Amino acid sequence: xxxxxxxxxxAFPCARVLVDLRKDITEEEFExxxxxxxxxxxLSRKYLEKVFHLAFERMKTVSDDVWNVKTxxxxxxxxxxxxxSKDLPPMIKRLCVVKPGKLxxxxxxxxxxxxxxxxxxxxxxxxKDAKVGDTAMVHYGYxxxxxxxxxxx
Amino acid sequence: MCLAMPGKIVKIEGDxxxxxxxxxxxxxxxxxxxxxxxxxxxxxxxxxVAKIPEDxxxxxxxxxxxxxxxxx
Numbered sequence: 001x002x003x004x005x006x007x008x009x010x011a012f013p014c015a016r017v018l019v020d021l022r023k024d025i026t027e028e029e030f031e032x033x034x035x036x037x038x039x040x041x042x043l044s045r046k047y048l049e050k051v052f053h054l055a056f057e058r059m060k061t062v063s064d065d066v067w068n069v070k071t072x073x074x075x076x077x078x079x080x081x082x083x084x085s086k087d088l089p090p091m092i093k094r095l096c097v098v099k100p101g102k103l104x105x106x107x108x109x110x111x112x113x114x115x116x117x118x119x120x121x122x123x124x125x126x127x128k129d130a131k132v133g134d135t136a137m138v139h140y141g142y143x144x145x146x147x148x149x150x151x152x153x
Numbered sequence: 154m155c156l157a158m159p160g161k162i163v164k165i166e167g168d169x170x171x172x173x174x175x176x177x178x179x180x181x182x183x184x185x186x187x188x189x190x191x192x193x194x195x196x197x198x199x200x201x202v203a204k205i206p207e208d209x210x211x212x213x214x215x216x217x218x219x220x221x222x223x224x225x
Contacts (some may be wrong), residue, residue, distance in 0.1 A: 015199065017158075018160070087195050087212075089205075089208075089209035089210075089213050092205070095202070095203070108184050110200060119203075122184045122186070122201065122203070124198045141197030141198060141200065141203075143195065
């Protein structure tokens with residue numbers, strides 16, 4: 001998969017912050033980004049780096065070779081949590097952390113995801129052919145990609 | 154810092170909720186779960202993702218507003 005497509009899947013769940021808080025992107029740009037992530041349309045690395053500059057800076061601390069699937073995954077699944085403020089209320093921190101969850105029910109185009117410890121969410125799948133029984137990496141309200149549950153210890 | 158923003162449900166009609174944020178309201182679909190007016194929730198892709206305890210929601214909104222004040 002293109003790093004441009006893969007990166008956006010992991011980063012997009014945070015994109016609302018860019019509209020509402022940082023005012024880095026407009027509502028129209030947000031909608032274009034949503035269309036891109038839903039349809040696997042690659043946005044340029046230059047654009048993504050401009051918009052998600054914090055993620056890019058932090059990815060560089062994970063590996064010198066930033067632009068590949070492995071580094072992107074390592075940053076979001078392992079490095080992202082350490083960048084969150086210690087003062088965040090627990091439920092909010094849960095939403096921001098990327099972690100595996102099991103898709104337990106299909107409801108009206110969405111999935112109910114069980115992330116353990118009573119954390120049940122309604123998520124939108126960003127990958128094709130998502131189905132009940134999948135274990136997926138969940139970021140905020142999105143199932144980002146299917147993973148092998150045996151790898152998630 | 155990444156910060157998810159909770160909103161407060163101010164109206165429910167069928168499976169549509171009106172969720173209030175500082176300075177604006179947004180519509181969000183209720184897919185599953187028991188929600189009532191006054192609940193604090195997270196919304197993404199115009200869908201309510203999860204409920205959040207009121208005290209945590211208020212802390213988060215305060216943090217959000219402070220962060221917004223400090224944004225360059």
